[in-house]
Amino acid sequence: MRFGMPWPGRDVGREAEQAGVGAFCAGEFADHDAYLTVADVVANTEHALAGPAIAYAFARTPYAHATALRQLHAQAPGRLFLGLGSAAFRINRDWLGVPAERPVARIAETVGAVRAWLHAENGDRVRYSGEFYALDADVRAPVLGRLDIPVLLAAFNTRMAATAGRVADGVVGHGLFTGSWWNEVVRPSVAAGAADGDRADGGRAGTRPLEHGWIITAVDDAAPERAVADARRMIAFYLTVRTYDPFVAHHGWEEPVARVRAAFRAGDTAGMARAVTDEMLTGIAVCGTTADAKDALARRAGSLPRDVGYFAPPSFMVGRGRRAAYARAALALVGAVPDPA
Template identity: 35%
Template sequence: MSAPPAPRLGYAPWGEDLAELTAAGRAAEEAGADTLWASELHRSATVTAAALACATSAARIGTAVALAFTRSPMICALEIMDLDELSGGRAVLGLGTGVRRLNEDWHGVPFDHPSQRLRETVDCVRTFIARCADGEPFEAGGPLASLRVRGYRRPRPVRTRVPLHLAAAGPLTFRLAGEIADGWIGHELGSRDHLRNTVLPALHTGLTAAGRKPEDLEVVASVCVSVHPDPAEALRRAAGNVGFYASVRTYAPLFAAHGLQEPQRRVAEEFRRPGARAGALAAAVDPAMTRALTLCGTREQVAEFLTGYAGTADSLKLTVPVHGLTSHEIRESQAHVLDLIRELRP
């Protein structure tokens, strides 16, 4: 029996400004990255993705992720169709719910029944992309996210179905991704064991419920990678990202699933202290948390570990740690990861 194929490598480029970020995207494409992913926190995912599309020619361009509820389904569909046209058919729409505080406090949008709202949003986006060029009335969605379009016609899109991936971090959304999505995108904190023992069975439950096959779903495992010649320094640099997510209540089940509820609780307590910032919690992070949820070490150590995803993930979305680090440290980490992609390219 032949060995399972190694997962394709994608990368989420970093830059202090868009010029630096797109330069990193070009370098990642040249190194062999299959997909370039644009996140949504400090920048708009779709605008960042557009900049990457203009700077590259071959890699897929994906949002990982665009927040599903902070833009209307129609705007979401328009943006991904524009991106697909701009990139010559290379776009991947990655949608995620975000967390309650982000939606309600930062964006002022509802967060009730997020799994059902996400299901209805996906229906709206897909229906719009498929029907917007025929000029006929159409409706989609449900009580939480709806679309009713009449008197509208858009020039025919590059594709009438753009790949739509869902970021999922819990049982309901795992199953939803398996049921309706073209792909699943993992959280950047996680482990191979969690993917194998928790995520994949839930994805397969959704696939089975919808009468779909495993090959109908791209499994994109996200990995926060910290590469440095000194393993201790690699571990230190990744701790800030762990602390950032440990301060958010929504991610408590992720830490609990790895037996890390007590060290996660201590980080959350530290965050509640006056003046504490989520991005500066590295000192409160137990090294066991960082070892369990990120991938740290020398280039040789990390390369060996990444090969272990063969047979469980179709592709990997690599990120570098950023929280609590200087720009110089992030640039150095990024350079190490680009070298790693170049080394592991098929």
């Protein structure tokens, strides 16, 4: 597995690449744009992979996703990937003002339409025909040429995971993932989707779907209790969302998650953290001292994302300075995660 992390900024990022970090990803929210962050990554690194993990799929047209990647490719050929996420129903409807229904079918077509632009050769029309997108572009300028940039889908539950296997090049796993969720739910669903699809739409025919994934990571040798508390709060914050109920049921965590949600409704962030059990913490996060974190990685060696793991500092109730400190501390784990490259 290649060691990666969310882009920690230029200073820490340069230090991280020198320490052996092989991939940086960019998310997005109301205050930061995925592609602008990837531009910062490629301008300030030399070899590491870079890409959104994830960009909101429906916030942009397929054309906009593809043109951003083409411009970035000019700076970082061979280093890019694209992770797309459907986003929550309310984000699509209320924030982005786009149709929110049928996200699985819509994102499957988004992959095909983005690829139509990425794979377009000079002189050829860019064509795609589907229910949600119809392209027939005659670009009379020498600006195209095929780009084989991997397209991944953020997939938590089985339908999206199967879709990632069927139409995309792989999957981006969530920070909540445990070993059993990877091995018993997500991987079988991705594999079933890959077997069902012939990859004739330009996917990586004949290859295993890629696995990228986030790993909640909080290491602080001077104050390990604080690191553990931050990891617990991050887990609790994620679990306030009912999208993850199948994951909760899979592990039999309904009772503690009910306490998490009750504390969240009451505005009790300390109560949210207390409701996260030790079983939940050890199954999901890598946290505590450096030694604790290395032990956790050893226990989870067979159940981490196979290709790229993004060792992500907690962000809920954690300021920029502490997140940067967690990113630097995580560099001590690089040697504990073999890089197949």
